[in-house]
Amino acid sequence: MPTKPTVLVTGASSGIGATYADRFARRGHDLVLVARDRAKLDALAERLRRENGVAIDVLQADLTVPDQVRAVEKRLRDDARVGILINNAGTNVGGSFVEQSLDDIDRLVALNATAVMRLAHAVAPRFAAAGEGALVNIGSVVGLVPEFGTTVYGATKAFVLYLSQGLRHELDPLGVYVQAVLPAATRTEIWSRAGADPAALPPMMEVDDLVDAALAGFDAREAVTIPHLHDAGQWDAFDAARQAMIPGFGTVQPAPRYTSAA
Template identity: 65%
Template sequence: MNALATVLITGASSGIGAIYAQRFARRGHDLVLVARDKDRLDALALRLHEEHGVAVQVHQADLTDAADLSALETRLREDHRIGVLINNAGIAQSGGFVQQSAEAIDKLVSLNIVALTRLAATVAPRFAQSGSGSIVNIGSVVGFAPEFGMTVYGATKAFVLFLSQGLHLELSPKGVYVQAVLPAATRTEIWERAGIDLNTIPEVMDVEELVDAALLGFDRREPVTIPPLHAEGRWDALDQARQGLLSDIRQAHAAERYQP
């Protein structure tokens, strides 16, 4: 019997999710792979079982569908073998804000924010009660870069970062590890699905390198892992500046520059 926690990965049929599945299978973890494309999930599950001898279950789901999301929540709530949640499923945005349809915005927010939050909220009480477990949320550096022009997508990823930081503060004292992983441009199918030509992006990281770096951060228990950030001090300085800003906020009165 496998004593390691089972890892549930959303968006596991390709890209970042599939590489996470390979890496955790290599480490000896049983897996639950979640995505819409069952054929690709089945093929990946069979290969990982044959190569690593781990148990791999497939859970077909469209996480923008209310019934599918609810069914996955039930599984996460009831299957106590699942001790690691990789919240990877997401979609990108092509075009500016004025070009987004209501349907496109709804789908983007439903997958990148609502599904991710609900799945984290489903496992958090169980993890906190047991004093163990890990939640990994895949964000993006676009979440703090409005200059990149992907306004709705960036806003969803800013939410993922804030949520992860808040969960870290709330859950880490209870023994639960929460990690936000912030990639930059990574060579996956998300671009093609969004109608974006990857060849127009000058620098793109290979997905294997991205996941391996993210897992180093996971092993080190980093709250925020930014694989493409080469000057680590930049993130520390940003966080210190944020805390300094908070210390200068006085709630009782408006600042002098706003006084009549």
């Protein structure tokens, strides 16, 4: 693999994905940009080539369409130059669970969860065989907060976190780095696409700050990066509490609170 591997970025036409593309181009990496909007991809690619002198391929794909997902999978499997995958493409749907249409929910799950898993699965065997590579999955703090009420979106982001943590345990011993990035509210187009009222939106982190923080975590080889969380000890305590429960899962008798009424 070259000293600076090619980076494949999904959802690269705007927001977090476009900013990742910009930052890696500045670092001298060639890119493969994936998104639905060909015009935006072409404009971004032209600018990044001009400013940074890197090679950029554009791969138009809707990751909710099986044939188009398979085309990106093929690129990940076959192109040994691709050594970093930024699994960023995602969406949200407005309204509560009972208000959302099943078709919209299906597309949400296909993009936010299924496509993330499929692309990771396409590239992980090659990375593992090579003993190097990096897989970055963009999740959300919403996956930790069911109280926010974005039930299916949050469930997909909880999936992304678990997938990343599981892959970290499997792939880290083989030399492959896996990072989960969990943003909170960030100023991207996902809000308008979900039909949010701009006047009702909370204060948000700028996307440049979000990606620069995520890349600091990438460079430090963090397993989970939460740019909005100032007290890192809170995450450490949360994870330690989770791990402290594990021995209890191996008991063979129900807990007394479930048997006292018998």
